[in-house]
Amino acid sequence: MSDAATYNFGYLDEQTKRMIRRALLKAMAIPGYQVPFASREMPMPYGWGTGGVQVTASVLGADDTLKVIDQGADDTTNAVSIRKFFERTAGIATTTHTSEATVIQTRHRIPEAPLREGQILVYQVPIPEPLRFLEPRETETRRLHALEDYGLMQVKLYEDIARHGHIATTYAYPVKVDGRYIMDPSPTPKFDNPKMDMCPAIQLFGAGREKRIYALPPYTKVVSLDFEDHPFERTKFDRGCALCGSEGIYLDEVVTDDRGGRMFVCSDTDFCESQRAAPSEAGHGLHEVPR
Amino acid sequence: MSVEAIERGFADPVHDAQKVFRAALDAMAHPGRIARLASSLTPPSPLLGTSASLLLALADYETSIWLDDTLSENPAVSDFLRFHTGARLTRQRREADFAVIAAPADMPALATFAEGTPEYPDRSTTLIVQVEALANHGWHFSGPGIRERMAFSAAPVPADFPQQLAANRAHFPRGVDLIFVTSVELAALPRSTRIVESA
Numbered sequence: 001m002s003d004a005a006t007y008n009f010g011y012l013d014e015q016t017k018r019m020i021r022r023a024l025l026k027a028m029a030i031p032g033y034q035v036p037f038a039s040r041e042m043p044m045p046y047g048w049g050t051g052g053v054q055v056t057a058s059v060l061g062a063d064d065t066l067k068v069i070d071q072g073a074d075d076t077t078n079a080v081s082i083r084k085f086f087e088r089t090a091g092i093a094t095t096t097h098t099s100e101a102t103v104i105q106t107r108h109r110i111p112e113a114p115l116r117e118g119q120i121l122v123y124q125v126p127i128p129e130p131l132r133f134l135e136p137r138e139t140e141t142r143r144l145h146a147l148e149d150y151g152l153m154q155v156k157l158y159e160d161i162a163r164h165g166h167i168a169t170t171y172a173y174p175v176k177v178d179g180r181y182i183m184d185p186s187p188t189p190k191f192d193n194p195k196m197d198m199c200p201a202i203q204l205f206g207a208g209r210e211k212r213i214y215a216l217p218p219y220t221k222v223v224s225l226d227f228e229d230h231p232f233e234r235t236k237f238d239r240g241c242a243l244c245g246s247e248g249i250y251l252d253e254v255v256t257d258d259r260g261g262r263m264f265v266c267s268d269t270d271f272c273e274s275q276r277a278a279p280s281e282a283g284h285g286l287h288e289v290p291r
Numbered sequence: 292m293s294v295e296a297i298e299r300g301f302a303d304p305v306h307d308a309q310k311v312f313r314a315a316l317d318a319m320a321h322p323g324r325i326a327r328l329a330s331s332l333t334p335p336s337p338l339l340g341t342s343a344s345l346l347l348a349l350a351d352y353e354t355s356i357w358l359d360d361t362l363s364e365n366p367a368v369s370d371f372l373r374f375h376t377g378a379r380l381t382r383q384r385r386e387a388d389f390a391v392i393a394a395p396a397d398m399p400a401l402a403t404f405a406e407g408t409p410e411y412p413d414r415s416t417t418l419i420v421q422v423e424a425l426a427n428h429g430w431h432f433s434g435p436g437i438r439e440r441m442a443f444s445a446a447p448v449p450a451d452f453p454q455q456l457a458a459n460r461a462h463f464p465r466g467v468d469l470i471f472v473t474s475v476e477l478a479a480l481p482r483s484t485r486i487v488e489s490a
Binding site: 008009014015017018019021022023024025026027028029030031033035036058059060061062142143145146147177178180181198202216217218219220221 | 304305306308309310312313315316319320321348349350351353354388408409410411412413415417434435436437438463464468481482483
């Protein structure tokens with residue numbers, strides 16, 4: 001790695017890492033609270049995961065194995081470029097297999113394979129403040145969090161019901177952490193919200209442009225907000241994956257031609273590949289895709 | 292400055308600091324879980340190598356460190372920390388980002404350190420408490436990072452320590468976070484941890 005020699009391990013300088021590490025420890029001690037940090041300019045634009053990259057760079061060690069996903073996929077532009085970034089600047093091992101990874105950076109899905117203790121999931125977060133579209137002033141949202149004054153959010157969800165007959169929020173669905181802070185789970189589909197609850201892995205959230213870090217320790221209660229008469233419902237699909245046949249997982253719609261042809265496939269590419277590699281009665285060939 | 296004050300720091304600053312940080316992160320993520328913390332540092336007594344490792348990994352010119360009287364008695368400790376971290380040493384507990392305690396039985400009340408504000412609870416002190424023994428029995432805890440219940444205790448500590456921990460939790464999200472170290476181990480009690488039984 002001759003071109004990596006000019007960078008410190010993981011690109012960031014040590015003082016920056018210390019500053020981020022201190023923020024991460026505070027975030028771990030106050031689950032769901034957004035810790036301000038001195039976000040640095042990274043060699044990629046805001047919106048490409050600069051927050052997640054800074055968190056990953058501060059956490060990563062020489063013996064870690066990194067996986068990067070964009071939605072569920074290991075092979076899309078954002079995932080590939082971030083994985084290459086760390087291969088070049090840290091020279092660490094990378095993988096596409098969820099089970100082999102010790103650190104997983106994500107925008108924005110949680111892998112289908114269950115996470116285990118010892119793994120760290122790093123989320124790239126665009127807007128960390130769940131109340132931001134309800135109250136634009138940072139001074140006010142800080143106060144609302146301090147006073148645990150979350151009526152606004154319940155009103156927003158109620159307005160969903162009044163307008164659509166159900167809670168129409170399908171991603172960035174707000175959660176309450178350990179009975180205290182309301183947190184934006186990043187724009188992860190609400191399908192993944194239940195996976196955050198009592199997850200054995202450490203979950204870290206980095207928002208580069210907004211300069212905030214927050215976290216969920218393992219085994220933390222994470223409750224999706226709802227009403228008694230309108231309980232939280234996980235997204236359901238009326239079919240399985242067209243490639244591997246798995247059911248009860250999150251599907252992406254893929255347009256296959258210009259005549260309305262489409263198919264639904266696993267959003268988690270690693271999960272789909274491993275299902276297809278394992279001999280299973282559920283396995284389908286491409287030609288068997290139902291209309 | 293004495294010779295022991297410039298006793299060497301990390302042999303490999305980048306990777307040693309990362310390992311110590313990950314140990315601290317894991318400890319905070321799993322309150323009460325006792326883990327080994329290998330340290331090659333030989334700081335001036337009574338500062339332990341494990342405490343010195345945490346401070347070298349986490350403290351710098353942006354932070355301030357408070358030392359208890361036992362640590363302050365040896366000026367080489369202050370010199371060592373100033374030399375390696377560049378951190379300010381403070382005598383004001385409410386100004387300290389980190390506090391190091393070498394005489395835990397007589398340590399000041401947790402409530403006398405910085406607890407942060409309701410808007411910014413992160414502006415608080417992290418206490419590094421040097422104890423003789425950590426054990427997975429004694430007090431019982433629940434909360435984030437703990438699947439059901441966790442038994443943990445550290446000794447020696449003040450007699451009213453369980454009450455102090457309960458009061459610290461009652462102020463949540465304000466409060467202090469504790470990292471206990473022996474010469475070879477560490478364990479943490481973040482402010483989010485609830486003490487459910489102090490027997």
